[in-house]
Amino acid sequence: MKKMLDLLSAEVAKAFAEAGYDEKYARVSLSNRPDLCEYQCNGAMVAAKEYHKAPIMIANAVVEAMQGSEVFGEVQAVNPGFINMKVNNEYLSQYLNGMEKDERMGCEKAENPKTIMIDYGGPNVAKPLHVGHLRSAIIGESVKRIARFAGHKVIGDVHLGDWGLQMGLIITELRERKPELVYFDEAYEGEYPAEAPFTISELEEIYPTASGKSKQDEAYKEAAMQATYELQHGRRGYQALLKHILNVSVTDLKRNYANLKVDFDLWKGESDAQPYIPDMVQKMKDGGYAYVSDNALVVDVKEDTDTKEVPPCMLLKSDGASLYTTTDLATIVERMKLYNPDEIIYVVDKRQEMHFIQVFRCARKCGLVTDKTKLKFLGFGTMNGKDGKPFKTRDGGVMRLEYLLKDINEEMLKKIQESRPMEEKEAEETAKIVGLSAVKYGDLSNQASKDYIFDVERFTSSEGNTGPYILYTIVRIKSILRKYEESGKKAGEGKIGAGRSDSEKALQLELSKFNSVMETAFEECAPHKICAYIYDLANAFNKFYHETKILATDDMEAQSSWISLLLLTRRVLETCIDMLGFEAPEKM
Template sequence: MKKLIDLIQEELVKAFTAAEMDPSYARVSVSNRPDLCEYQCNGAMAAAKAYHKAPIQLAEAVVEKVTDHSVIGEIEAVKPGFINLKINPEFLADYLSKMQNDEDLSVEKAKNPKTIIVDYGGANVAKPLHVGHLRSAIIGESIKRMGRFMGHNMIGDVHLGDWGLQMGLIITELQERHPELVYFDESFTGEYPEEAPFTISELEEIYPCASGKSKEDEDYKKRALEATRELQQGRRGYRAIWKHIMNVSVADLKKNYGNLDVHFDLWMGESDAQEYIPDMVDYLKDNGYAHYDQGALVVDVKEETDTKEIPPCMILKSDGAALYDTTDLATIIQRMKLYKPDEICYLADKRQELHFVQCFRCARKAKLVNDDTVLSFIGFGTMNGKDGKPFKTREGGVMRLERLIGEINDEMYQKIVENRSVKDTDARGTAQIVGLSAIKYGDLSNQASKDYVFDVERFTSFEGNTGPYILYTIVRTKSILGKYKEEGNELKKGALLAPKSDSEKALMLSVSRFNGVVENAFEEKAPHKICAYIYELANEFNHFYHETKILSEQDEARKASYLALLDLVREVLETCIDLLGFSAPERM
């Protein structure tokens, strides 16, 4: 379906053309003065200079040419030259009826679907997820869902950190503790045990212990570096330990990401790109893209238009070791070969922007991607505590994601029990659903690039711009619809009548903007725009609800219209929160 604003604009294009003015001036926007009008056009103001006439004269000439009022109900020229518009109420009701019968709720799918890889995990194996992993997971999941809803082939990749020094450190510490393990016997030729010699809890304790030792003991660090090198060169026993680390870690990561309702299509990591590195290095050297500088292999990526220094992209260190740049470039080659994406989108802390500028420029310069392949980076701000510093535990340490989710769920459980709104047997499950909305909405309602304060008390509130408030609104619509059905009535799609009150029309107008919001939010990769929209829609619904007797309406056709509108509001809100990555309970 075409967007309502586009249909209005088409009418104004006709009017501007009939008034012998360039139709490009017929741009329509949602009114910033809803007390005066619903939509506005400021084209006459912009056209005044070109046509050497007062803006009000041009505006009046355009208004005179609008004769068909089937779409535009009211149109008025006001000084100094604005054109104020109101939609025809019957047309609005008809538009929403068509929207309700459209399985995509009026959203037009992409005419040329793209394959887009979203790199939004970045977790390191053998380490627990902490709050630092929250933003990339939440924002990336939402962008993936929005893209799928728009009809694109979205591929989410966790891109694990699974091939660095941390592996050598774990192997070294494991050998210190259990030198008798068969993995350290180079003469062993049999099959290695299927069961890992450690649990996830033990693994998560081994790594920080080993990391601490390597900072104080130079010999220990050398052994860890050597273990890393031998692992990467294929030492059989070390590869077997690495597989155990991966299996144990990935199982735990899937559980924790699952608690966030975050799901990846690919569970690949840095290790998967290693086989592409040797050929890539040869290609960069043989084709003159890379050169040696003080022993390191680099690619110059600075450009004449740069206003600040952009250092070369380092491919190999002077000792021949690969770096993040190397692995990320090899991963681009791998993705282009296996998936032929139209776009690769990366989510990471905005402080990593320089790294991605270097990698993207290198990939383009060396023709590792097609000319039309989009490489995009969404840099997000930090999640801070009330003190304005990065979010920590009360003890001052980095908070594990599991603990944060647990604390939010406990807070929601207490509020739900105090309200006695659901049975005790359902309270825990409901608390988890509402708690997830508090976390995700609290994050996504902020522009990704900005830092924000994670305020547990505010985010778990049932009032204001919060996830629980949105869910409470959805549950309210479900409750009314449920009572209507309990009375033996059947919901009728397409039963919408022209709005009777200002609040009803405002609600209908808000619903009608759904398709434009989703399209724009995905284009700009901006989930916060969906949050802003559903907060506005929830407010409009609650305003309508408080001043309208819905179930006690005597006019059956009008009542059926109210209920059809409520059902559409529910469907739009539930679709939006699904795009944001959470759901609503039946009661709360």
């Protein structure tokens, strides 16, 4: 189904051609003065240069050619050469009825579906998820859902941090505590125990303890580095411990991500890329790309057009150890071999931009990807507290993600209990649903690259540009539809009619933008565009609702038409919040 703006542009193009002007000037856009018109075309202003005429002369000729159009209700040429338009009410209602009949409400699937991999999440094993992991998970999940809705094959990968010094630290601390464990006996050749020698709680305590010791005790740090080296070079006992660390950590991570309604197709980590490193490095050497500088193996990635310094991409340190850069490059090799993606999107803190510039350039220079493979860095800003600094607990520590969600849920439960009576269990479930909308919408309504203030009080409000306000609107629509059917009538039997009031038409105009918004959100990896849209849509609906006696009217034809309009509004809103990663309750 074509986008409304494309249909309107095609109609205006006919008028430009009829008036003797090039159709390329006929692009229609939403009006920047909605008090004057709904759509506008500024093509006459540009065409004036080519045709050496006053813009208003061209605009008047085009408007004259548009008289009698079934698409537009009002068309006007305005000095110095704008063409202002209002769409015909009947034409608009026909468009919406077409949306209503379509399973995807006017959104066409990609003609040539791509395979897209999204790298988001990125937690380190043996550590609890904290608020710093929130944005990657929320943004990545939304981008994944939007791309799937657009018709592409999308593979989400958590990309665990499971290979660096932290593993050596855990092994070293575990050895100090339990030296008798069979994993530390190099002569042992039997099967290792199936059960881990630690719980998730113990594991989460082991790492910070070990990290603290390594900063004060040089010998301890050396032992951890040696353990890391031995792990990475295949020591059996340490490899078995790594499997235990992964199993225990991933089980806990899956539980926490499930609470966020975030899921991954792949639970791969840096360790999965390790087998690809030796061949990759050798090929870079053989191809003349990699060379030794200050005892480290590097690849130059600077370009003549660079306006700032881009350091060489380091592959191996002087001791032969790999780095994040090496692992990220080897992960690209693995992904190309196993999945051959057309595009890989990295949803990562924007402060890592230089790292990914180096990685992407090195991958291209050394032929790890094809010329057509798109590598995209979607860098996000910081989630800050009200003081404008990175969000912390009251005592200044980094807040665990599950504690943040718990606080939000408790705040929502309190508000729900204050606003309406509800059974305790139902209230708790509703608080979880609405609380998640508060967190996700609060994050996603900001452009990903921008820092934002995480304000619990504002995010949980049912008024203003918030998740709860959007859900409150959906719940209100559900309530009206429920009451309509309880009166013995069947919703959806009527057609959406021509707007009978300004507020009804305003709602219809917002609905007609749906496919255009979804297309833009995909092309720009921009969930915030969906948030802005549904906020406008919710506002338009609530204005219509307050001005219209939907259930109290005696005009059955109008009522049936309005109910069909509400059904479409609910479908669009629910589809959009699904793209954002949350859902609406039945009651609030």
